[in-house]
Amino acid sequence: MARGLDHIVHVVRDLDAAADLYRRLGFTVGARNRHPWGTHNYVIQLHGFFIELVTLVEPEKLGSDGFSTLFGAYNRDFATRHEGFSLLLLESKDAHSDAAVFSAAGIGVSEDLRFEREAKRPDGSSVKVGFSLAFANDAGAPDIHFATCQQHYPENFWNPAFQEHSNSVSGVAGVVVVSDQPKKHQQFFEVFADARAVVDSDDFAIITPRGTIDVTTPATFLRRFGVKPPQMTRGPRLAALRLVVAQPSRLQAAPELAGIAGLYVGNAAIIGSEDAMGATLVFEPLARKPG
Numbered sequence: 001m002a003r004g005l006d007h008i009v010h011v012v013r014d015l016d017a018a019a020d021l022y023r024r025l026g027f028t029v030g031a032r033n034r035h036p037w038g039t040h041n042y043v044i045q046l047h048g049f050f051i052e053l054v055t056l057v058e059p060e061k062l063g064s065d066g067f068s069t070l071f072g073a074y075n076r077d078f079a080t081r082h083e084g085f086s087l088l089l090l091e092s093k094d095a096h097s098d099a100a101v102f103s104a105a106g107i108g109v110s111e112d113l114r115f116e117r118e119a120k121r122p123d124g125s126s127v128k129v130g131f132s133l134a135f136a137n138d139a140g141a142p143d144i145h146f147a148t149c150q151q152h153y154p155e156n157f158w159n160p161a162f163q164e165h166s167n168s169v170s171g172v173a174g175v176v177v178v179s180d181q182p183k184k185h186q187q188f189f190e191v192f193a194d195a196r197a198v199v200d201s202d203d204f205a206i207i208t209p210r211g212t213i214d215v216t217t218p219a220t221f222l223r224r225f226g227v228k229p230p231q232m233t234r235g236p237r238l239a240a241l242r243l244v245v246a247q248p249s250r251l252q253a254a255p256e257l258a259g260i261a262g263l264y265v266g267n268a269a270i271i272g273s274e275d276a277m278g279a280t281l282v283f284e285p286l287a288r289k290p291g
Helices: 015-024 066-081 095-104 182-193 218-225 253-257
Strands: 005-011 039-045 050-056 084-091 113-120 126-136 145-151 169-178 197-200 203-207 212-216 237-245 263-265 268-271 280-285
Touching: 005 066, 005 145, 005 169, 015 039, 015 050, 039 066, 050 066, 066 084, 066 113, 066 145, 084 169, 084 237, 095 126, 095 145, 095 182, 126 182, 169 218, 169 280, 182 197, 182 203, 182 212, 212 218, 218 237, 253 268
Parallel strands: 005 050, 084 145, 169 212, 237 280
Antiparallel strands: 005 084, 039 050, 113 126, 126 145, 169 237, 197 203, 203 212, 263 268, 268 280
16 A cells, blocks of 8 residues: 655754744744654644654764664764755554565665654643654665654644644645656655656656655756755755645745745745755645535
8 A cells, every 4th residue: 555655854953943944934843852862853743744853963872773873873964965855754554564565675774663752742741652664775865765654652643733833734745856867766666655656758756645756857846846956966855845735825924924035836835945944845725626
């Protein structure tokens, strides 16, 4: 069964500044969290999807375990080159099974890795949240890491109070990967997402139960969004996050309230990587069903 989008990691050098940027854009940002391998994060919840703002704060905590190397050290090294989206995670019903599938396909990185931490509810009470990740590797895309994510206590993680945003963002429409040669990565994405690609000329798309993964050329990206793709000296990049806005009238206000000169292409408001710490954020109106 095809795997839907679960969350995306946005690596930044100043974590509090990133949280402030997202708040100014109209998002509800959760509390600051700490990982045992030294990274800190803020989480922005949507319906069934979240954005994870990450930076390495305590490098002395990095070890030789899988999370230290595949998450902590990787995001540390990513931030030395640039800010932006570093890791794409799809939802998992069974991370152990996903790891076996990835291994058999030659894209597996490790056995499934489990992590638990304490989280805070809006009333200040503590609950346990837990995740198991199965990492996958596209050898031709060293500046993107991939994993599936299985939640062990979803009832403790997801909270409607955190999913209400003044910008009316209600969910994820998709992510966009930029590559000079998209079709070289088609087989990887089909295995990773467990879905067949829809090919359009040089580009392709993977339609998942929650959002679309578009893999496009830089020319397509520029034509579609009106902003430059991120630097690609090391190969493909996870370039843009497409978000669904329930109240289109708020699109005009979001960039202005954040003190950013947003670009408008068609009905979408777009904030380029120069204004969003290496990431391109696309705010799209909720599609209306005919009739």
